[in-house]
Amino acid sequence: LCIFALIVPNYDMVRLLFFFLAVIACCQGCPEKCVCSTHTVKCQNQDLDEIPHSLPNNTKALFVTGNNISRINLYLSGNELEFVDAMAFDKLPSLVRLDLSNNTILDLSQKAFPVDNKVQVLNLSRCFHNRSLADLSFLQQANLQQLTVLDLSNNDLVFLPDNVFSSLPSLENLSLQNSSIISLQNGTLKVPPLHDLDLRDNSLRQLPISTMSEFSQKPGLHIRLSGNPWRCDCFIEDFLSWLKNSSQITDVQNLTCVEPEELRCLPLIHIQNSQLKCSGDMEGVLETSYVFLGLVLALIGVIFLLVLYLNRKGIKRWMYNIRDACRDHMEGYHYRYEINSDPRLANLSINSDV
Numbered sequence: 365l366c367i368f369a370l371i372v373p374n375y376d377m378v379r380l381l382f383f384f385l386a387v388i389a390c391c392q393g394c395p396e397k398c399v400c401s402t403h404t405v406k407c408q409n410q411d412l413d414e415i416p417h418s419l420p421n422n423t424k425a426l427f428v429t430g431n432n433i434s435r436i437n438l439y440l441s442g443n444e445l446e447f448v449d450a451m452a453f454d455k456l457p458s459l460v461r462l463d464l465s466n467n468t469i470l471d472l473s474q475k476a477f478p479v480d481n482k483v484q485v486l487n488l489s490r491c492f493h494n495r496s497l498a499d500l501s502f503l504q505q506a507n508l509q510q511l512t513v514l515d516l517s518n519n520d521l522v523f524l525p526d527n528v529f530s531s532l533p534s535l536e537n538l539s540l541q542n543s544s545i546i547s548l549q550n551g552t553l554k555v556p557p558l559h560d561l562d563l564r565d566n567s568l569r570q571l572p573i574s575t576m577s578e579f580s581q582k583p584g585l586h587i588r589l590s591g592n593p594w595r596c597d598c599f600i601e602d603f604l605s606w607l608k609n610s611s612q613i614t615d616v617q618n619l620t621c622v623e624p625e626e627l628r629c630l631p632l633i634h635i636q637n638s639q640l641k642c643s644g645d646m647e648g649v650l651e652t653s654y655v656f657l658g659l660v661l662a663l664i665g666v667i668f669l670l671v672l673y674l675n676r677k678g679i680k681r682w683m684y685n686i687r688d689a690c691r692d693h694m695e696g697y698h699y700r701y702e703i704n705s706d707p708r709l710a711n712l713s714i715n716s717d718v
């Protein structure tokens with residue numbers, strides 16, 4: 365409104381009126397003990413114990429140096445913020461709660477926080493510009509020793525880098541809701557003393573045994589897993605028996621199968637092992653290989669018959685030849701036998717042999 369007043373050009377009266385209104389608007393918005401100018405609010409050396417609440421809505425710079433503020437909550441949600449530079453929060457050692465949600469951050473410097481920061485709650489929900497390429501390495505480097513609550517929901521993370529949470533020794537509440545996560549690598553959640561883990565609305569189809577045993581090793585951990593596209597085939601047996609026995613899944617009633625078609629929307633805890641089929645199991649494989657073998661044999665047979673058919677004249681000739689040869693041979697024997705067996709011709713035969 366202040367800027368607006370300066371822009372309105374034409375009639376002096378109107379201009380004056382607007383300027384007057386603007387001053388009222390500005391100064392009504394200006395917090396107690398502070399001095400406000402166009403985009404700047406200064407509340408220095410006033411012994412404040414918290415950041416003034418109602419700031420004028422065009423504030424771009426806020427100076428609160430020289431006060432006694434021990435806890436700072438900073439809400440920067442929905443600002444189209446793109447860069448959080450190194451040292452950005454260096455002058456705010458009392459920063460406890462930082463909300464960077466709903467921004468378009470391209471780069472969040474790992475040196476943004478002072479070394480001895482006291483950040484306990486960090487909201488990074490829907491905060492990265494390209495949510496699938498979010499660089500989470502600052503979580504490992506930024507020395508967030510006291511971070512207790514981390515909200516990473518509504519980002520398109522898909523995979524979590526190895527050891528991404530291993531430098532967060534106080535992390536208790538972690539939300540990864542609606543983040544397209546397809547699997548959790550072994551060891552991802554090992555280090556932090558997690559208490560609440562929200563994995564709802566991701567792309568998990570099953571949980572590997574290593575993840576289940578990791579969860580089981582943290583008996584105080586509560587997990588939410590609904591809204592994932594569970595695939596109810598024989599590979600999910602271990603997960604099912606773990607689900608039915610574990611009390612860690614707080615929304616276990618709401619876990620439903622998405623595949624296969626005949627089990628769609630059925631709650632996982634009502635599925636029996638006998639209902640779990642595998643399209644790729646050994647029976648199927650054997651069946652298809654038998655069919656294949658049969659087809660190959662049939663083909664060989666057909667080719668053999670075809671070859672015979674094409675050579676039928678040759679074969680016939682060959683068979684006749686063999687038959688003739690046999691007959692000649694047999695007749696020769698027969699003839700000789702007859703000669704040999706006739707006593708009258710015996711001498712003749714001997715003579716002729718000679």
Ligand SMILES: *[C@@H]1O[C@H](CO)[C@@H](O)[C@H](O)[C@H]1NC(C)=O
Nearest residue numbers: 365389390392393420421422
């Ligand atoms: C700032 O606040 C005034 C009234 O307090 C309102 O009329 C104006 O629309 C607000 N501007 C923005 C950008 O929110």
Ligand SMILES: *[C@@H]1O[C@H](CO)[C@@H](O)[C@H](O)[C@H]1NC(C)=O
Nearest residue numbers: 411412413431432433434435
């Ligand atoms: C600063 O605030 C604390 C309580 O938060 C208080 O004990 C201390 O006396 C204050 N210091 C000054 C200089 O006012």
Ligand SMILES: *[C@@H]1O[C@H](CO)[C@@H](O)[C@H](O)[C@H]1NC(C)=O
Nearest residue numbers: 441442443444465466467490
């Ligand atoms: C995010 O911020 C934009 C303005 O930058 C706002 O219009 C939108 O409602 C916000 N969304 C949420 C979920 O807070």
Ligand SMILES: *[C@@H]1O[C@H](CO)[C@@H](O)[C@H](O)[C@H]1NC(C)=O
Nearest residue numbers: 441465466487489513514515
């Ligand atoms: C983070 O901010 C979103 C709004 O942008 C809000 O819905 C959510 O509750 C916040 N998370 C935490 C842990 O405060």
Ligand SMILES: *[C@@H]1O[C@H](CO)[C@@H](O)[C@H](O)[C@H]1NC(C)=O
Nearest residue numbers: 492493494495496497498520
């Ligand atoms: C994010 O990055 C990927 C790969 O570089 C690109 O394909 C995609 O369009 C980007 N999305 C946005 C919203 O910028």
Ligand SMILES: *[C@@H]1O[C@H](CO)[C@@H](O)[C@H](O)[C@H]1NC(C)=O
Nearest residue numbers: 490495517518519520542543
């Ligand atoms: C889930 O996250 C995507 C961004 O990754 C966002 O566009 C969508 O609105 C979110 N869904 C809900 C229900 O918040």
Ligand SMILES: *[C@@H]1O[C@H](CO)[C@@H](O)[C@H](O)[C@H]1NC(C)=O
Nearest residue numbers: 512513536537538559560562
């Ligand atoms: C942690 O999450 C649980 C469940 O959402 C909630 O009840 C609890 O208040 C959270 N704790 C903190 C410190 O935010």
Ligand SMILES: *[C@@H]1O[C@H](CO)[C@@H](O)[C@H](O)[C@H]1NC(C)=O
Nearest residue numbers: 549550551554572573574575
């Ligand atoms: C997971 O990691 C632990 C040690 O961190 C190891 O003992 C275990 O064999 C691993 N499991 C798998 C499936 O890699």
Ligand SMILES: *[C@@H]1O[C@H](CO)[C@@H](O)[C@H](O)[C@H]1NC(C)=O
Nearest residue numbers: 580583605606608609610611
């Ligand atoms: C069921 O869970 C208990 C602990 O809650 C464990 O001692 C037991 O071995 C589990 N049984 C099976 C069959 O996994």
Ligand SMILES: *[C@@H]1O[C@H](CO)[C@@H](O)[C@H](O)[C@H]1NC(C)=O
Nearest residue numbers: 588590614615616617618619
């Ligand atoms: C299960 O889903 C229903 C409906 O979406 C919801 O009202 C209920 O709170 C969910 N239960 C749990 C334990 O999350």
